[in-house]
Amino acid sequence: MKFFDAAVIGGGVLGCFAARNLMRWNLSAVLLEQGEDVCTGITRANSAIVYAGYDNKPGSRKAEMTVRGNAEFDRLCRELEVPFSRCGSLLVTYDEESLPRLRQKWEQGRKNGVPSLKLLTGPEAQAMEPMLKSGVKGALYAPTTGTVNPWQLGIAAFENAMNNGLIPMLNTTVTGMEKSETGYLLKTNGEAVFCKAVLNCAGLYADRVQKLLFPPSVRLQWDGAEFLVLDELAPKPRHILFHQAQSCGKGITAIPCVEGNLLLSGVRKPISTPFATTPEGLRELEADVKALLPTLDMGQIIRSFAAVRPNPYRGNGESLHDFCIEHPAPGFYSLIGIKTPGLTCANELGLYLAAHTAAYLKALPNPSFDPHRPAIPKTDDPEIICQCGGVTRAEILEAIRRGASTVDAVKRRVGSGMGSCQGSRCGFAIEKLLEGYRNGTL
Ligand SMILES: Cc1cc2nc3c(=O)[nH]c(=O)nc-3n(C[C@H](O)[C@H](O)[C@H](O)COP(=O)(O)OP(=O)(O)OC[C@H]3O[C@@H](n4cnc5c(N)ncnc54)[C@H](O)[C@@H]3O)c2cc1C
Structure with a gap:
């Protein structure tokens, strides 16, 4: 059995930031993740928007957390050396009747302290985004909206936490829990862990994980959304576009990502198979996108994927619209049903959990905490493995050295396999490098 002051269950973006912020305190911590890598759950499939x-x-x-989290994003991404684009957003409407809703959002934003929000006329919005179908009636411009790669951000926080002493336990599923006077026994598919505090960040399964020991006051129901990705060379809008759902059409979102691709997502839907797309869903999304951005070249689609959203409900069927942080016993915290804007607020939620855990453990600040995490440097190694993204052998080896154990894990760290060939040219070569590293020939 291993002993720690604190254990984080789940290595999505929320668990990674909870772990990173725990390391600001003088305590020992472990992160238990059932997958072979972090950031492969909800965090790998979402809209990547910093609201x-x-x-x-x-x-x-x-x-509160969104406005504060957004304001801190430039500094956070500098510390973790993760690209962040503060591209701004336009919430557009083609419907006169929807204009009061834009004004209401503008007022709400001002009350929340969102800086520089502006209501635009249709022609003003169209001048900013000429790709929009003509006939825009009005828009809400939010210059502070941005976009970040969600898994790059989570992995950077995870690496930074490890550099500050976090112990990772991957391929480790928490299967049972017991409480004693001194703390919590976590049973797993491998070695057990004993800890004084538990931070449950198990994403889609957070209610079930808490139920191993305490009945949660909310339960999760899943729904989903489908996404399309366009090649980085495709012409795209400069801002994130939200098309307000209204009488004349469904809402879609278009996100010009930090990597240069355009990400398109549609409305929420019930799901049959988690993380699986459907032909009819993608067709519908494509049609909705064409209605908003008629000049977009849909021949440039290189990928589609689906996401799963955990919606928190109380026993009486009441849906929760705020973040739910359960605290069923001293030293036990659960994030249950953190959906949008969980990515935007990952650091804020992590700071919150870490501060409460540290107070419970009476831990002092860690004077040697180093917030800086160096990114994998771009090298001039002449051996290019991923031709689409120009990713070199040296970069891939560094990703493997930092813990990537699969082709997908390498992709999440250096962006290989994300171009138009979607890994068909580099996947085999990366597999060979992984094999060489595993058997010690590299
Ligand atoms: C469609 C969609 C779009 C979104 N768009 C945005 C957006 O644009 N901006 C924004 O701010 N937010 C957005 N969000 C919200 C954001 O993506 C999530 O809040 C965030 O990614 C949740 O991360 P997580 O760490 O809770 O979950 P996950 O990433 O799912 O991580 C949970 C981890 O727990 C592990 N786990 C589960 N059970 C166990 C166990 N028993 N033992 C060990 N490990 C376990 C899982 O393997 C998983 O890796 C979106 C969400 C969705 C679904």
Whole structure:
């Protein structure tokens, strides 16, 4: 059995930031993740938006954390050396009747403290985004909205946590829990862990993990969304575009990502198979996108994927609209049903959990905590393995050295296999490098 002051269950973006922020304190911590890598759950499939904060009810935890989290994003991404684009967003409407809703969001945003929000006329919005179908009636411009690669951010926080002393336990599923006077026994598919505090960040399974020991006050119901990705060479809007759902059409979102690709997502839907796309869903999304951005070249689609969203409900069927942080016993915290804007607020939620855990453990600040995490450097190694992204052998070897154990894990760290060939040319070569590293010939 291993002993720690604190254990984080789940290595999505929330668990990685909880772990990173725990390391700001003088304590020992472990992160238990059932997958072979971190950031392969909800975190690998979402809209990648750093929200401005006008969508949330004034006074709510979401509103507060989103506005603060957004304002901190430049500094956070500098510390972790992760690309961040503060491209701004336009919420557009083609419907006169929807204009009061734009104004209401503008007012809400101002109350929340969102800086520089502006209501635009249709022609003003269209001048900013000429790719929009003509006939825009109005828009809400939020210059502080941005976009970040979600798994790059989570992995950077995870690496930084490890550099500051976090112990990772991958391929480790928490299967049972017991409470004693001195702490919590976590049973796993491998070695057991004993800890004084538990931070449950198990994403889609957070309610079930808490139920191993305490009944959760909310349960999760899943729904999903489908996404399309366009090649980086495709002409694209400069801002994130939200098409407000209204009488004349469904809402879609277009995100010009930090990697240069355009990401398109549609409305939420019930799901049959988690993380699986459907032909009809993708066709519908394509049609909705064409209605908003008619000049977009859909021949440039290089990928599609689906996401799963955990919606928290109380026993009486009431849906929760704020972040739910359960604290069923001293030293036990659960994030249950953290959906949008969980990515925007990952650091804020992590800071919150870490500060409460440290207070419970009476831990002092860690004077040697180093917030800086160096990115994998771009090298001039002449051996290019991923031709689409220009990713070199040296970069891939560094990703493997930092813990990537599969072709997908390498992709999440250096962006190989994300171009138009989607890994068909480099996958085999990366597999060979992984094999060489595993058997010690590299
Ligand atoms: C469609 C969609 C779009 C979104 N868009 C945005 C956006 O644009 N901006 C934004 O701010 N937010 C967005 N979000 C929200 C954001 O993506 C999530 O809040 C965030 O990724 C959740 O991360 P997580 O760490 O809770 O979950 P996950 O990434 O799922 O991580 C949980 C981890 O726990 C592990 N685990 C589960 N059970 C166990 C166990 N028993 N033992 C060990 N490990 C376990 C899982 O393997 C998993 O890796 C979106 C969400 C969805 C679904």
